[in-house]
Amino acid sequence: MSIKIYGDPGSGSLRRVTAAASAMGVDIERVNIDLFQGESHSPEFLELNPHGLSPVLVDGDFVLYESAAINLYLAEKAGSDLAGRSPRERFEILQWMFWSGEQWRVFATLTFDEVLAKRFIGKPADESIVQLAAAKLRAAAAVLDAHLAKHDYMVGDRLTLADFDIAGPFSQNERTKIPLNAFPNLVAWQQRLLDTLPGWAATKREVDARIDGALEAAGIQL
Incomplete structure (x- = not known):
């Protein structure tokens, strides 16, 4: 099962995650969320992040938001030394x-x-x-x-x-x-x-x- 990353392609916070994932060689599945159309405040998305913000990581039954936390999680999964x-x-x-x-x-x-x-x-x-x-x-x-x-x-x-x-x-x-x-x-x-x-x-x-x-x-x- 692939790691899903939800976010709007115009988001600098999503950028930090997708660029870091690329540098670490982590395969992710992008799920676009249109912030301009209010999709981050849909009931379904608010189940993932009650703040209505992206990006959000979903890895199986594990849900994580905040870009810095997501990057640390991906580094742990990949065994990457980008976390130290x-x-x-x-x-x-x-x-x-x-x-x-x-x-x-x-x-x-x-x-x-x-x-x-x-x-x-x-x-x-x-x-x-x-x-x-x-x-x-x-x-x-x-x-x-x-x-x-x-x-x-x-x-x-x-x-x-x-x-x-x-x-x-x-x-x-x-x-x-x-x-x-x-x-x-x-x-x-x-x-x-x-x-x-x-x-x-x-x-x-x-x-x-x-x-x-x-x-x-x-x-x-x-």
């Missing part, structure tokens, strides 16, 4: 994954909700929220930029799951204009991932096609 080669390295990876959720991706998601998602329902962005999120992102990006001045990857000298978690906000930054391009080491690291990880480059194309297509269909110009 030693206890110390594993904890460093977990540190950055937890940091990403608390200090980083949450503000990128908040910006997306204000700048883009509200446009689809005809509401203006709350500029006070946008500016607050931008300030938080700049502060966090400064930490990342300093770290990446000395490292090619988030942990050690190789790709790990921490890189996928930290890279998530780059999925929408050109559309939401979050202040990532002002940090050269961060930008160079992201380009390194695109150049060396076919799955990361492929999922960028998938996200871009999905979101840009939805914007065009809705008549929204950024």
